[in-house]
Amino acid sequence: MISSGLLDVSSLSKRFPGVQALQEANFEVNAGEIHALIGANGAGKSTLIKILAGVEDANSGTIKIDGKSVEIQDANHSRQLGLAFIHQELALVSRMTVAENLALGVLPKKFGIVSRRKLHAQALDALSDFLPDLNPNTFVGDLPVATQWLVSLARVSMQQAKVIFLDEPTAALGSHEVEILFRVVREVTAKGAAVVFVSHRLQEVLDLCDRVTTLRAGKTIGTYNIADVDYQKLVNLVAGDEVVSSPLSEVQDSPGLPILEVDNLSSGPLEGVTFDLREGEVLGVGGLVGSGRTELLETIYGERSVESGTIKLEGQVVNFAQPSDAVDRGIAMLPENRRDQALFSERSIRVNTVMSHLASFARGFLRIPNVNAENSKTNEQIERLMIRTTGPRQLVRELSGGNQQKVVVGRWLCGDVKVFLVDEPTKGVDIAGKSEILVELRRLAAAGSAVLVVSSELGEIADVADRVLVLTEGKVVTILDGPVTENEILQACYKEEAA
Ligand SMILES: Nc1ncnc2c1ncn2[C@@H]1O[C@H](COP(=O)(O)OP(=O)(O)OP(=O)(O)O)[C@@H](O)[C@H]1O
Numbered sequence: 001m002i003s004s005g006l007l008d009v010s011s012l013s014k015r016f017p018g019v020q021a022l023q024e025a026n027f028e029v030n031a032g033e034i035h036a037l038i039g040a041n042g043a044g045k046s047t048l049i050k051i052l053a054g055v056e057d058a059n060s061g062t063i064k065i066d067g068k069s070v071e072i073q074d075a076n077h078s079r080q081l082g083l084a085f086i087h088q089e090l091a092l093v094s095r096m097t098v099a100e101n102l103a104l105g106v107l108p109k110k111f112g113i114v115s116r117r118k119l120h121a122q123a124l125d126a127l128s129d130f131l132p133d134l135n136p137n138t139f140v141g142d143l144p145v146a147t148q149w150l151v152s153l154a155r156v157s158m159q160q161a162k163v164i165f166l167d168e169p170t171a172a173l174g175s176h177e178v179e180i181l182f183r184v185v186r187e188v189t190a191k192g193a194a195v196v197f198v199s200h201r202l203q204e205v206l207d208l209c210d211r212v213t214t215l216r217a218g219k220t221i222g223t224y225n226i227a228d229v230d231y232q233k234l235v236n237l238v239a240g241d242e243v244v245s246s247p248l249s250e251v252q253d254s255p256g257l258p259i260l261e262v263d264n265l266s267s268g269p270l271e272g273v274t275f276d277l278r279e280g281e282v283l284g285v286g287g288l289v290g291s292g293r294t295e296l297l298e299t300i301y302g303e304r305s306v307e308s309g310t311i312k313l314e315g316q317v318v319n320f321a322q323p324s325d326a327v328d329r330g331i332a333m334l335p336e337n338r339r340d341q342a343l344f345s346e347r348s349i350r351v352n353t354v355m356s357h358l359a360s361f362a363r364g365f366l367r368i369p370n371v372n373a374e375n376s377k378t379n380e381q382i383e384r385l386m387i388r389t390t391g392p393r394q395l396v397r398e399l400s401g402g403n404q405q406k407v408v409v410g411r412w413l414c415g416d417v418k419v420f421l422v423d424e425p426t427k428g429v430d431i432a433g434k435s436e437i438l439v440e441l442r443r444l445a446a447a448g449s450a451v452l453v454v455s456s457e458l459g460e461i462a463d464v465a466d467r468v469l470v471l472t473e474g475k476v477v478t479i480l481d482g483p484v485t486e487n488e489i490l491q492a493c494y495k496e497e498a499a
């Protein structure tokens with residue numbers, strides 16, 4: 001059979017110990033198209049992409065580029081073949097500057113010698129499109145994740161690749177960055193390149209892509225024109241027969257007394273923030289990237305110091321010097337950047353799940369760990385959050401990106417906590433897992449805890465929150481009483497910006 005595809009992957013298989021990550025998967029990409037690759041956590045999307053990137057070896061299968069069979073040797077070879085990648089785990093080097101990062105792999109050479117000046121000029125040019133104010137001499141490690149991501153985008157767009165793979169680009173981005181991303185993707189495809197787009201935000205797939213291919217448990221379920229599918233169809237393709245439940249079924253009638261009172265709080269970008277959080281409620285925090293949402297959680301948690309104003313917990317003024325003090329008082333935090341801040345990837349799922357509650361699993365005077373209890377607690381979380389794994393002993397680094405995210409959520413669900421501070425809880429998590437996490441947040445609230453949740457997916461906040469606090473540039477614009485729609489939150493975010 002002759003294929004007109006620019007990239008043609010057929011019968012690709014890959015086995016890891018205990019799991020068939022890809023099983024005779026097929027995937028075909030045409031020039032100039034935006035092609036979505038979707039599927040549940042652990043379906044095999046990143047594995048497929050890593051094989052094309054020359055990072056993993058396939059066990060069998062064929063790959064054709066422009067109709068010609070290729071054996072991809074390594075990352076360099078993949079690049080020479082015209083493939084470019086932004087992987088799920090960002091690959092920027094934080095100790096290097098933006099300009100140096102942009103030059104990695106695409107170093108401009110003059111008679112084999114790297115030209116510094118040309119490098120700088122190229123960087124400025126690539127950035128001018130979407131980060132005109134960024135100084136190329138900034139160290140990447142000093143930039144917010146969303147900006148780092150845009151730097152990666154500048155880097156791949158400099159490569160003039162035939163196919164650009166974006167593995168979950170939008171998980172780290174706010175609505176403004178997503179707009180920039182969409183613009184760049186449309187520009188490069190208009191020039192004839194193809195873009196492969198992995199996302200768990202199915203509405204984005206409908207908004208951006210021309211075609212969509214679904215993987216399930218390593219197999220290709222099908223490829224469809226976007227014109228022929230709708231949101232519900234995509235949900236069914238991803239979730240199969242898993243149930244996608246609605247968090248609102250768990251709503252509590254009337255929240256209780258304020259458990260946390262924040263009064264005129266200033267710290268870093270935050271200016272005079274005032275609100276209260278009540279027992280039994282989920283309070284959503286809406287706002288654009290850079291509005292101070294994460295800083296708000298970090299200040300309450302003792303990770304940043306209070307510059308002025310007060311925080312009261314159960315009526316008592318608190319000022320935590322460090323997060324462990326907050327933990328001692330029954331406050332838990334799910335950080336956005338879980339890979340760096342919360343996961344021990346060389347340890348098992350069991351250790352990662354029970355780590356902050358080790359004492360409660362230890363028996364007797366000598367505190368001997370009770371492995372059986374730990375295992376059953378871990379299995380409970382694996383089941384509840386549908387973590388795709390060979391079992392509690394599997395190392396976290398062997399899990400797919402979304403399943404790693406779920407491990408941290410699971411850890412924190414089994415704690416005994418009064419106030420939950422939750423930053424982007426469903427980041428990287430598939431559609432069934434997302435709804436399960438939102439349901440769990442509602443259950444925590446129904447059991448009397450208070451939940452403060454930040455999410456860039458405003459629809460998610462609308463689904464889960466009793467009230468929504470909207471932050472813009474560090475200030476509270478308004479607190480919306482529920483039920484709130486996604487659009488109302490978005491309008492409140494932008495209203496003050498325009499004013
Ligand atoms: N290095 C590894 N060792 C063992 N198993 C692995 C390894 N890498 C991936 N796997 C397994 O292969 C399967 C597919 O993982 P993959 O990362 O491709 O999923 P994904 O579709 O990208 O999921 P997500 O949406 O969560 O990112 C998973 O079961 C995962 O645990």
Ligand SMILES: [Mg+2]
Pocket residue numbers: 045046047088167400401402
């Ligand atoms: Mg992945």
